[in-house]
Amino acid sequence: MGIAEDLLRQADHLATYEGSNPSQASLRRAVSTAYYALFHLLVEAAALRWSGSPEAQTGVERGFQHGVMKSISIQFQKQTWHDWHGNQQPIPPAIRKVASAFVDLQDERHAADYDNHELWTMLDVQEILDLTRAAFQDWYAIRTDPMAGNYLLAMMLSKQRS
Amino acid sequence: MTATIPTQEQVDRIARELAPDVVRIRLAVKPDWTDDLSLYFRVTLSDEASRREPLRQVTGLVRAKVAEELRLEDLDMHPYFRFRTQSEQAKLQDPQWA
Numbered sequence: 001m002g003i004a005e006d007l008l009r010q011a012d013h014l015a016t017y018e019g020s021n022p023s024q025a026s027l028r029r030a031v032s033t034a035y036y037a038l039f040h041l042l043v044e045a046a047a048l049r050w051s052g053s054p055e056a057q058t059g060v061e062r063g064f065q066h067g068v069m070k071s072i073s074i075q076f077q078k079q080t081w082h083d084w085h086g087n088q089q090p091i092p093p094a095i096r097k098v099a100s101a102f103v104d105l106q107d108e109r110h111a112a113d114y115d116n117h118e119l120w121t122m123l124d125v126q127e128i129l130d131l132t133r134a135a136f137q138d139w140y141a142i143r144t145d146p147m148a149g150n151y152l153l154a155m156m157l158s159k160q161r162s
Numbered sequence: 163m164t165a166t167i168p169t170q171e172q173v174d175r176i177a178r179e180l181a182p183d184v185v186r187i188r189l190a191v192k193p194d195w196t197d198d199l200s201l202y203f204r205v206t207l208s209d210e211a212s213r214r215e216p217l218r219q220v221t222g223l224v225r226a227k228v229a230e231e232l233r234l235e236d237l238d239m240h241p242y243f244r245f246r247t248q249s250e251q252a253k254l255q256d257p258q259w260a
Contacts, residue, residue, distance in 0.1 A: 067196055074240060103240055110195035121250040123212050130218045 002044050007037035008132060015125045027120035028112040034132040035109030038102055041136060042069070045143055046152040063156050070106050072155045073099040083150065094142035095151055101135035104128075165236035167191060168201070176231050183211035183220055185248050187228070188259055194240065201241045203228060204259050212247040221245055 014030035015022065043064045047057035075081060076099035080088045108128055111118045142148050170189050177187040185206040194200040211220050225243055228234070234241050251259050 070196060077240075078235075104242060107194050107200075107242055114195075119254055119256055121246045121254070123207070123217075123246050123250060124244055126217060127221050127245045130216070130221070134218065 002040070004037050004041035004044055004136075007033050007040060008136065011037060011129060011132070015122070015129060020122070022122065022125075024120060027122075027125050030125050031105075031112035031120065031128055032109045034128055035105040038098075038105055038132055038135050039064075039066075039069075041139060042098075042102070042152065042155070045139070045148075046156055049149065049152065060156070065158070066106060068158050069155045070103055072151070073102040075099075075154070076151050077103070081147070081150065081154075089147065089150075092142055092145055092147055094138040095145070095147055097138045098135050098142070099151065101131050101138075104131060105135075165233040167237070167239070168232045172232060173203070173228070176228055180224060180227060182208055184208070184224060186259075187224075190258070191239075194242065199239055201234070201237075201239050203241060203243045205243060205245045206251050206259055207245055207247055209247050209249050212245075 011030045011033035014026050014033060018026055043061045046064070047060045050057050050060045052060075076091055077096050079091060079096075081091050083089045105128065112120070139148075168189060173187050173189045177184050185208055187206070188204040190202040190204070191199065192202060205221075205224055207220065207224075214220050221243070224245075225241075228243075229241065246254075246259065
């Protein structure tokens, strides 16, 4: 079991271990952890496609930048994507859902970590965790599709040749 | 026809159509953390709707209805959705959700 699954379980734990009246700190940490669960799911998937040494795989994982991943995920929410040859290719619905969840979770994580005025509730966080779990399931269903590889590669590269 | 930035009036109409599960939806148009102008929908659900399992059946319906009615796919702005219950909002008295 990878760190992504561990983080998802930890997010669940943080949201529920205090019962029906969780602290804002726990809810915030749950949201932040949920984002990092999906983040690691994707960067681990990219590293696994790299057949180099474990050190090189770590290098691949470190090549990802949050802002770039967001802007590419915005592109992959749409129905089609211009591939590396400039041809328009349909994006499978599961990848579009993962990309959309990634954008959502990243913004939630930013609010949870940096916006002290934002208040969180059990339902907020439960919905965010549901969204994360659904993104995991969608990813597992689609991860061998060639478009999943394109999504990961595009997120790793800061620029796409036109 | 090009989709335009939605108004609170349009969002109120959708909320009424989604009643009694949805109590209200508040729209804010503001930059997200990367400064991209975005749509924030704060959805207050009835306590009864929030207890329904799975929760995503309710929240997914709200997301889909808002996206379809406001033609969000045609807009170059990402929609963010947040959900809370009527009881939670009553306790917090958060003006952004009122």
